[in-house]
Amino acid sequence: MIILDSIRNKIGYTLLDNKIKKDNIKHYSNSFQDAQSIGILYNVDNNVDMLSMEKMINFLCFFEKKIFLLYYLKNKKEYVKNYEYDLLSVNSFNNKNINFIFHPNSMIIQNFIKKEFDILISISFYSCLPINYITGRSNAKFRIGPYNKSNIKYLDLIFDLKKDKNIENFIKNFQYYFSL
Numbered sequence: 001m002i003i004l005d006s007i008r009n010k011i012g013y014t015l016l017d018n019k020i021k022k023d024n025i026k027h028y029s030n031s032f033q034d035a036q037s038i039g040i041l042y043n044v045d046n047n048v049d050m051l052s053m054e055k056m057i058n059f060l061c062f063f064e065k066k067i068f069l070l071y072y073l074k075n076k077k078e079y080v081k082n083y084e085y086d087l088l089s090v091n092s093f094n095n096k097n098i099n100f101i102f103h104p105n106s107m108i109i110q111n112f113i114k115k116e117f118d119i120l121i122s123i124s125f126y127s128c129l130p131i132n133y134i135t136g137r138s139n140a141k142f143r144i145g146p147y148n149k150s151n152i153k154y155l156d157l158i159f160d161l162k163k164d165k166n167i168e169n170f171i172k173n174f175q176y177y178f179s180l
Contacts, residue, residue, distance in 0.1 A: 012101035012129045013150075020136045020154075027156050030142040032178040035065060035118035039140055042071040043124035043131050052167040056121075059175055061087060070112045072130055093130075102129040113137045121145060121174070122155065125165045146170050 038060055044050050050071070060067050069090045097106040113134055120140030124131040127150035135143055136154040144157040146165065152158065159173045 008101050009127075009129055012103060012133070015101060016103070016129070016133050016136055017153075023137060025137075025139055027143060028141055029156065030118045032063075032119070037066045037068070037115070037117050037119075039112065039115060039117035039120040039138070040067060040069045040071075041112075041120065041122045041124075041131060041134055041138075042069065043128050044071050044073050049167045052171065055168075056171050056174065057088065059171070068112065068115060068117070070109070070134070072128070098130055103133050104130050109134060114139055116141065118142065119144065122151065123167065123170060124148065124151065125161075127151075144174075 040053075040056065042049075042053060044053075053069075053071075057067060057069070064087065066087045067089070069088065071090075071092045073092055073094045075095060091108045091112070093104060093106055093109055097104055097109060099105050115138075117138070117140040120135065120138050120143045122131060122135040122138075122143060122145035125146055126148055129150075132151050132154050135145070135151065142157070143155050145151060145155050145159070147158045147160040159170060159177075161169050161173065
């Protein structure tokens with residue numbers, strides 16, 4: 001099974017890179033102050049991480065940014081959290097929305113990819129083809145996220161968190177950088 005997943009992953013990344021070349025999307029830096037819409041793409045490992053994400057949402061809502069949160073729950077059912085922000089849209093997907101080569105294939109995901117976010121925050125601390133697919137194909141103007149070997153070519157700004165790779169540390173670095 002591991003060998004088959006490895007082959008599927010390799011095929012998935014090869015096809016993704018070919019699609020990105022054909023998409024020819026132009027990315028450029030955008031200041032946080034000028035950004036109106038922010039997409040957050042998040043690979044959720046556990047409920048604690050999802051609760052930590054609320055800090056990021058509160059930070060962005062404080063600045064009255066329109067936020068679109070899409071999170072990936074690999075083998076879990078939907079995490080339901082009611083947020084009370086008018087500027088926030090929340091959706092999720094799981095393995096039922098992933099095809100044989102790990103490419104996401106639902107309308108929610110296609111709509112997220114098509115949105116022209118001023119900034120896309122893509123958060124995955126390890127190789128995750130569905131997250132990299134959405135990040136790479138996104139029409140976002142500027143894409144940021146934490147460093148992992150597989151996402152370097154899909155991001156415009158990368159936070160290298162060294163040994164402390166967790167959502168809390170990413171949020172702290174994000175807030176510091178965008179508060180300058």
